[in-house]
Amino acid sequence: MKVAVIQFPGSNCDQDALWALRLVGLEAELVWHTERSLEGFQAALLPGGFSYGDYLRAGALAKFSPVMQEVRRLAQRGYPVVGICNGFQVLTEAGLLPGALLANTNLHFTCKEVFLRVERTDLPFTRAYTPGQVLRIPIAHGEGRYYADAETLERLEQNHQVVFRYTSPQEAPSKEGYNPNGSLNDIAGIVNPAGNVLGLMPHPERAVESVLGSADGLPFFRSLKQALEVVV
Amino acid sequence: MKYHITLLIELKDGILDPQGRAVEGVLQGLQYPVENVRVGRVLEMELEAPSEAEARATAHNIGKALSNPVMEVFVVEAVKELA
Numbered sequence: 001m002k003v004a005v006i007q008f009p010g011s012n013c014d015q016d017a018l019w020a021l022r023l024v025g026l027e028a029e030l031v032w033h034t035e036r037s038l039e040g041f042q043a044a045l046l047p048g049g050f051s052y053g054d055y056l057r058a059g060a061l062a063k064f065s066p067v068m069q070e071v072r073r074l075a076q077r078g079y080p081v082v083g084i085c086n087g088f089q090v091l092t093e094a095g096l097l098p099g100a101l102l103a104n105t106n107l108h109f110t111c112k113e114v115f116l117r118v119e120r121t122d123l124p125f126t127r128a129y130t131p132g133q134v135l136r137i138p139i140a141h142g143e144g145r146y147y148a149d150a151e152t153l154e155r156l157e158q159n160h161q162v163v164f165r166y167t168s169p170q171e172a173p174s175k176e177g178y179n180p181n182g183s184l185n186d187i188a189g190i191v192n193p194a195g196n197v198l199g200l201m202p203h204p205e206r207a208v209e210s211v212l213g214s215a216d217g218l219p220f221f222r223s224l225k226q227a228l229e230v231v232v
Numbered sequence: 233m234k235y236h237i238t239l240l241i242e243l244k245d246g247i248l249d250p251q252g253r254a255v256e257g258v259l260q261g262l263q264y265p266v267e268n269v270r271v272g273r274v275l276e277m278e279l280e281a282p283s284e285a286e287a288r289a290t291a292h293n294i295g296k297a298l299s300n301p302v303m304e305v306f307v308v309e310a311v312k313e314l315a
Binding site for chain 1: 247248254273297300303
């Protein structure tokens with residue numbers, strides 16, 4: 001079971017993703033974005049960074065990379081595809097996930113730890129979490145405000161496609177003020193209806209060892225490992 | 233024939249534009265009586281096409297490829313034949 005970590009020009013979380021995947025015992029390799037085949041891979045991870053320098057719009061040019069056709073094919077065949085941060089932006093631009101990521105309401109590039117509530121634990125990325133679990137995971141983005149029209153948003157909620165939501169730490173007296181970017185419905189991560197394509201703005205790969213400040217992202221990769229062991 | 237194309241990409245009405253708001257705040261600070269400032273993009277390019285109509289059609293396809301219909305609209309603003 002091998003995971004492809006797609007490297008676009010300007011990706012900068014590719015090595016961290018590779019590290020996290022290998023940490024849980026997954027086989028993973030970097031794949032340059034001009035590759036036309038993902039033969040032999042059973043999952044793809046689109047890492048964070050600034051593909052094409054975020055020119056035009058974050059993720060807008062990366063969607064035309066040759067490898068994206070293969071990522072699409074993996075997704076259609078039901079294999080896990082995950083986009084983290086810029087990878088999430090690429091997945092929405094490519095139409096593999098609905099909606100878009102717009103400039104943070106406060107216009108700041110925000111780099112800090114946030115709290116996430118896990119809304120679904122039946123997915124290949126979340127089965128090692130418990131329902132409603134609150135995670136401490138870092139974000140680092142300027143365009144992370146999830147936006148979709150009212151109809152799409154309602155459909156997402158009805159189909160339970162929201163997987164991670166910004167929330168407060170459990171001990172906080174107020175639940176307000178913990179959405180770091182103005183995302184609609186506090187959305188931090190969503191999945192496609194089939195449950196195999198996931199995008200999220202926070203960085204689980206930056207929270208896989210306690211020395212990094214949090215290991216709450218580790219179960220994300222453990223879940224993927226478990227899921228891939230079942231796929232033949 | 234060679235044509236010069238001007239393509240505008242703008243945020244849809246109703247989509248919050250924090251960049252526009254920041255610019256608006258600065259302009260108001262300079263005492264300009266402005267409101268509803270929106271920031272978009274202008275793309276210019278030169279294009280080879282057999283006729284103006286075909287140049288316009290190609291420009292339209294380019295606008296479609298480069299804009300995101302979730303939050304943007306595009307306009308082929310100008311198609312000018314180059315000498």
